Amino acid sequence: MGGVSGGSRPAAAAESLHDLVVVGSGAAGMACAIVAHELGLQPVVLEKAPWFGGSTALSGGATWIPNNPHQVAAGRAESRAAVLAYLRGETGNRGSEAHWEAFLDKGPEMVAFLEARSELKFSVRPVAPDYHSDREGAGLGWRVLDPLDYDGRRLGADFDRLRPPVPEFTILGGMMVGRQDLPHLFAMTRSLRSARHVAGILARHLADRLGHRRGTRLVMGNAMAARLGHSLLARGIPLELETAAVELLVEQGRVAGVVAERQGRRRLFRARRGVVLAGGGIPHAPGLAGQIAPHRDLRGHWSMSPAHNSGDSVGLAAPLGGHLLESNSDNGFWTPVSLLPQPGGGVRPFPHLFLDRAKPGVVAVDRSGRRFVNEAASYHDFVRGLLGRDGGRGSEPPVWLVADHRAIRRYGLGAVRPFLAALGRHLRSGYLKRADTPEALAAALGIDAGGLRETLAAFNRDAAAGEDRAFGKGSTAYNRYLGDPENRPNPCLRPLDRPPFYAIQLHPGDIGASMGLETDPQARVLDGEGRPIPGLYACGNDANSIMAGAYPGAGITLGPALTFGYIAARQLAGDGG
Known part of the structure; x- marks a missing residue:
């Protein structure tokens, strides 16, 4: 997993002191840092890519949170028993009920917290059936949230530091199209209302291209990443791009910081409270391809996850006993792909x-x-x-x-x-x-x-x-x-x-690996004996999916990612989980 190692006395050229160090700038990592800051801590976020946003910025942005505040406000609250019945049916005997209980307790709380105290805002889908909508406990709507569209111009110069979407998911040189736009695009030749909607977003895009390399009307996961990035940067939380975590600092038996490398120079980021691993998981981890997708050699396999998600953040935990959980029904979140030839050769x-x-x-x-x-x-x-x-x-x-x-x-x-x-x-x-x-x-x-x-x-x-x-x-x-x-x-x-x-x-x-580090319901990384490693947390795809390799519905990656990022921040702040 990236060939990294941990140790007690890593050498570094410079040092800085923080309350917590977050490795990774996707939804989980940024949410954790924002919540921690709101609870009085001083975090820093390390990102080895030249952009922030991680896999989130490339995603559809759907966020699965049963009994979220929008659902409850609409009078559509549902029984926890129904949700648990659905999860049991999806995962069989592989799932962890303790993790589900933590998720169902804190997910709605996370939404309310971030909507009140950050730029992240959601709308709810009244109609959005779970993927196995004929199974006991499945929802037909209200469980899925979408980030509201965002005006990328509000990021100012930081707009170019946001990871851009997959080019083939844009049109006309970088114009993003969201779920709410699709019905209008399909009906624009038959509906005056749809024609006006399409004309409006086209006009906005043409104006954008006068001063920007792509459209600034951001939707789906790109909007979520932008909203969280705006919230992070507006608080003055340090965001260190092109900075790869290479080693954990351990002092007196506790994780106390991260050694990171940027342009060949090392720096020690000390952490008073602990370190949170949120680096996007292991889909491109060297040596793990066959373990994630055993069919890869026979049939070929292509990952949509960013190439930076190479497992090195997960590998930081290995010398301390952190390990991948191997009991999932599937170790990846599968999707069929076609291979689009590229002008300069190769395929995407x-x-x-x-x-x-x-x-x-x-x-x-x-x-x-x-x-x-x-x-x-x-x-x-x-x-x-x-x-x-x-x-x-x-x-x-x-x-x-x-x-x-x-x-x-x-x-x-x-x-x-x-x-x-x-x-x-x-x-x-x-x-x-x-x-x-x-x-x-x-x-x-x-x-x-x-x-x-x-x-x-x-x-x-x-x-x-x-x-x-x-x-x-x-x-x-x-x-x-x-x-x-x-x-x-x-x-x-x-x-x-x-x-x-x-x-x-x-x-x-x-679209990512479901296999990740074994954690407890408080987002603490566990060692081989099932004991929490002091000062070390994981969330997002660095942690094993709480769905145990199943895929119950839209947003079952981002929902837990945000929630366990929130839980980790509260644990580190001494505010419970």
Whole structure:
């Protein structure tokens, strides 16, 4: 994990004294530092990347907090028993009820605290089904919060220090598009209101580009990172970028600081109270690829997590007994990705999260030309289906996402934009395949033509009737939430009958690792004997997911990340957890 080591007397060229040192500037780390400052402590945040924001800045920003203040204020409070029943069903016997209780106790409190005392503000989703919406205790709405949009111009010169979003998630040279914009984009040719909305955000973007390298209207996770960054910097909390933590200082049996390196020079950041590890986890940790994703060698695997999330912050704990928890059902948060060729060579992974797979006129097939999964399942479940087909043997990749002309023009496919966007460059690069018949498409993909022909015939019969008898696409509230509400009778089903036909190759990938350090419900890192390591805490993806490798719903990474960052700060301040 990064080849780092701990010790009692690290050498450093300079020293500074703080109450706590936070390693990592994602949501967990920044929230921890802000809360600690509000409770009277003096924190410092170390970030090895040249930007702040971590994985949060690249994320959708969804935050899963059952019984959050917005939910309660709307009169939609729910029983804790229902939430716990859902979590038990999701995790089996792997989950920790003590961690869930801490999360459910402190999550709503964290939201109220940060909304009252920082720039972080949320809206609630009245409709947002949990990913397994037919399971006991699942919620159909109100549990998910989204950060409010943010004007990046308020960051001033620090705007350029905010990690930019994934380029393919922007349009027109850096214009971000949020969840609230998507219905308007899909309806802009049919609705005057939607046309006005789209015209407004376009006008704002054009004005932005006169003075900025990208749009300053920030949405989703980029807005969350900006809001937390604004709150951090406005308080004068030191934020040390391009500063990599390389060693822990241990004095009298307690973690008392961090040795960090910047441009070849070392500095000791002493901590009166302790150190919080929040460096984004281990998705790119050297030597752990096979442990995180055992399928990697057979099928190839692509991570959407920032390359800086290489596990070195987690590795700091190893000499003190800190260890990765190995009991998760899955060690990553899976997502299917396509590989988008880049102008200068190479490819960039593009995640297929929720925009295309669930839509009408779209199916996924493997080399046999057969479907293998409910395409409208969550991204995590889709990859589990991809990896588990053929009784777990898993035929060789690739798998393909197939759509007809009507579907690709209305909804897009992967990085291919809908409506009037040009398809030529994607066809020329080979990212997108096209053919006039299913048989010709199968030949272009190198898959079984008879299998694809039979698959589409069976799917089209079911789609016309509004019921997918093979895999149940469109059978749950979550499936239908991701479909097209204007499509009847099933938002997720329509025959693929408008040639030409298109396909994009998919691969397994992740948006982060769920495997992390074992911690207790107070966010303290535990040693091999289950004892807290004095002065050492972990939150975000540096800590093992409290969902134990399951993926119950939107925001189950950021919700616990913010909450356990809050808990760690309160513990360090002596204010309870």
